[in-house]
Amino acid sequence: MSIEFDNNLPIYLQIMNHIKRQIVSGLLQPGDKIPSVRELAADLQINPNTIQRTFQELEREEVVETKRGLGRYVTSEESKIMAIKKEMAGDLLHQFIHGMQELGFKNQDIVTIVKEAVTADGGKDQKGANLDGRIAEG
Amino acid sequence: MSIEFDNNLPIYLQIMNHIKRQIVSGLLQPGDKIPSVRELAADLQINPNTIQRTFQELEREEVVETKRGLGRYVTSEESKIMAIKKEMAGDLLHQFIHGMQELGFKNQDIVTIVKEAVTADGGKDQKGANLDGRIAEG
Amino acid sequence: MSIEFDNNLPIYLQIMNHIKRQIVSGLLQPGDKIPSVRELAADLQINPNTIQRTFQELEREEVVETKRGLGRYVTSEESKIMAIKKEMAGDLLHQFIHGMQELGFKNQDIVTIVKEAVTADGGKDQKGANLDGRIAEG
Amino acid sequence: MSIEFDNNLPIYLQIMNHIKRQIVSGLLQPGDKIPSVRELAADLQINPNTIQRTFQELEREEVVETKRGLGRYVTSEESKIMAIKKEMAGDLLHQFIHGMQELGFKNQDIVTIVKEAVTADGGKDQKGANLDGRIAEG
DNA sequence: GTGGTCTAGACCACT
DNA sequence: GTGGTCTAGACCACG
Numbered sequence: 001m002s003i004e005f006d007n008n009l010p011i012y013l014q015i016m017n018h019i020k021r022q023i024v025s026g027l028l029q030p031g032d033k034i035p036s037v038r039e040l041a042a043d044l045q046i047n048p049n050t051i052q053r054t055f056q057e058l059e060r061e062e063v064v065e066t067k068r069g070l071g072r073y074v075t076s077e078e079s080k081i082m083a084i085k086k087e088m089a090g091d092l093l094h095q096f097i098h099g100m101q102e103l104g105f106k107n108q109d110i111v112t113i114v115k116e117a118v119t120a121d122g123g124k125d126q127k128g129a130n131l132d133g134r135i136a137e138g
Numbered sequence: 139m140s141i142e143f144d145n146n147l148p149i150y151l152q153i154m155n156h157i158k159r160q161i162v163s164g165l166l167q168p169g170d171k172i173p174s175v176r177e178l179a180a181d182l183q184i185n186p187n188t189i190q191r192t193f194q195e196l197e198r199e200e201v202v203e204t205k206r207g208l209g210r211y212v213t214s215e216e217s218k219i220m221a222i223k224k225e226m227a228g229d230l231l232h233q234f235i236h237g238m239q240e241l242g243f244k245n246q247d248i249v250t251i252v253k254e255a256v257t258a259d260g261g262k263d264q265k266g267a268n269l270d271g272r273i274a275e276g
Numbered sequence: 277m278s279i280e281f282d283n284n285l286p287i288y289l290q291i292m293n294h295i296k297r298q299i300v301s302g303l304l305q306p307g308d309k310i311p312s313v314r315e316l317a318a319d320l321q322i323n324p325n326t327i328q329r330t331f332q333e334l335e336r337e338e339v340v341e342t343k344r345g346l347g348r349y350v351t352s353e354e355s356k357i358m359a360i361k362k363e364m365a366g367d368l369l370h371q372f373i374h375g376m377q378e379l380g381f382k383n384q385d386i387v388t389i390v391k392e393a394v395t396a397d398g399g400k401d402q403k404g405a406n407l408d409g410r411i412a413e414g
Numbered sequence: 415m416s417i418e419f420d421n422n423l424p425i426y427l428q429i430m431n432h433i434k435r436q437i438v439s440g441l442l443q444p445g446d447k448i449p450s451v452r453e454l455a456a457d458l459q460i461n462p463n464t465i466q467r468t469f470q471e472l473e474r475e476e477v478v479e480t481k482r483g484l485g486r487y488v489t490s491e492e493s494k495i496m497a498i499k500k501e502m503a504g505d506l507l508h509q510f511i512h513g514m515q516e517l518g519f520k521n522q523d524i525v526t527i528v529k530e531a532v533t534a535d536g537g538k539d540q541k542g543a544n545l546d547g548r549i550a551e552g
Numbered sequence: 553g554t555g556g557t558c559t560a561g562a563c564c565a566c567t
Numbered sequence: 568g569t570g571g572t573c574t575a576g577a578c579c580a581c582g
Contacts, residue, residue: 103223300517325566391525467573482580
């Protein structure tokens with residue numbers, strides 16, 4: 001595991017999101033063991049306190065469970081994972097559409113922009129590409 | 139002008155984004171005078187220093203210009219405004235598509251979800267609606 | 277007359293320096309009439325109060341003199357002009373050499389850099405050209 | 415660290431330049447920890463907010479980096495430091511030569527004046543010394 | 553301990 | 568009246 005850290009967001013949140021994404025996308029399966037605090041801390045070169053906080057929060061959200069003396073495991077409740085996926089996707093969607101509307105884009109434009117971005121190269125590094133036409137109209 | 143403040147983000151950034159959106163969406167035109175520090179501070183019930191910080195950052199991004207002793211004005215370089223709009227839209231787009239891909243959605247699913255969200259109700263509060271089907275497949 | 281204004285320095289100071297430079301370099305001769313406040317204000321698109329302040333300061337430095345009802349004139353005391361030239365040149369020189377020394381340049385390097393800059397193109401827009409070698413050594 | 419403050423320039427800029435000079439001249443090495451906000455504030459008898467502002471600007475220029483919870487460090491990119499040194503020296507050079515030319519000095523005179531100033535006493539307080547001859551000719 | 557943000561109130565220079 | 572800077576003191580999140 002390796003993460004590019006963004007200075008604006010707390011590290012523990014970034015790691016949290018990273019793990020949630022791994023779970024939601026299936027990379028970590030329900031019931032899988034997750035690394036120990038000290039292991040992950042060494043791996044990511046992060047203060048163990050920060051990792052500890054990450055896990056605390058994940059536990060609070062019932063994404064991982066602690067088995068005493070054995071370690072931490074991804075929750076085996078698949079419905080919980082589904083709920084998280086739905087929540088994360090809903091947040092992304094809402095934030096995107098709301099944001100685009102505030103910038104003055106019309107709904108139809110938004111769909112077109114997404115379609116173009118996605119067919120172009122799969123979404124990597126096309127920041128702003130294909131946007132020019134829409135903006136001129138917007 | 140009135141803003142609902144979100145506790146997670148610094149106030150000065152929220153005001154900054156608010157003004158950038160007003161400019162980019164055409165509500166504030168190039169060359170328009172923007173409120174004075176004291177005026178906006180009184181209006182929003184925010185400390186003048188915080189407003190000052192907001193404007194300072196907007197100036198650094200060349201979105202507004204100061205005319206000494208007269209006040210601050212929206213930049214009259216329309217190309218700059220276009221660039222900002224493109225940047226803001228590109229960021230939103232990238233964040234959305236990248237995020238959805240990390241959650242395990244396929245490109246075609248992403249397009250469909252956006253299309254449904256947009257045709258449903260115009261993008262307001264549809265958090266998670268219509269997502270269920272796609273998630274089951276993803 | 278036209279001046280490119282730098283936002284960091286007060287406008288009245290910039291105009292002041294501009295006029296002093298014109299005098300010192302001979303462009304304005306001792307005894308020459310200088311423009312009236314309202315004339316210069318209109319010409320430079322500057323608030324007349326600012327021009328007024330400019331002239332006040334120039335008068336305080338005895339660079340210009342007012343002849344009542346006739347207008348303002350460049351001082352006819354050539355020794356005064358010489359003194360100003362010497363002062364301005366001395367300031368420039370001191371600021372330059374002191375600054376370069378603080379950056380870690382040796383005296384011999386400073387001379388070489390100036391020589392190269394001056395022989396290159398006369399001092400315009402060669403910001404940093406020919407500096408590379410010296411910096412590596414410095 | 416101690417600085418003589420000049421009332422004309424904002425304190426935060428003076429501290430900024432002071433630190434940049436320390437870095438550029440090698441007194442602070444790449445990767446070195448710089449004093450904390452509170453520490454430097456106490457040391458210089460300056461309000462911590464002012465120091466904060468100083469560091470914020472240095473960060474914007476990528477001269478220092480923040481490691482969250484740990485402190486601030488001189489950038490380890492030596493090329494960046496070189497670029498800063500080049501920029502600072504270029505600015506000094508340009509300002510000096512351009513200024514002297516505006517005063518009516520010829521290129522050869524400028525070189526001679528610098529040479530004399532530097533050989534005289536190393537650049538300290540020779541304001542105007544040795545200038546007289548040149549000025550008479552200029 | 554570190555930096556980041558915010559408030560309150562003040563003074564100054566400029567137009 | 569405008570923006571720019573500075574002080575004093577406070578609270579918070581992060582590591």
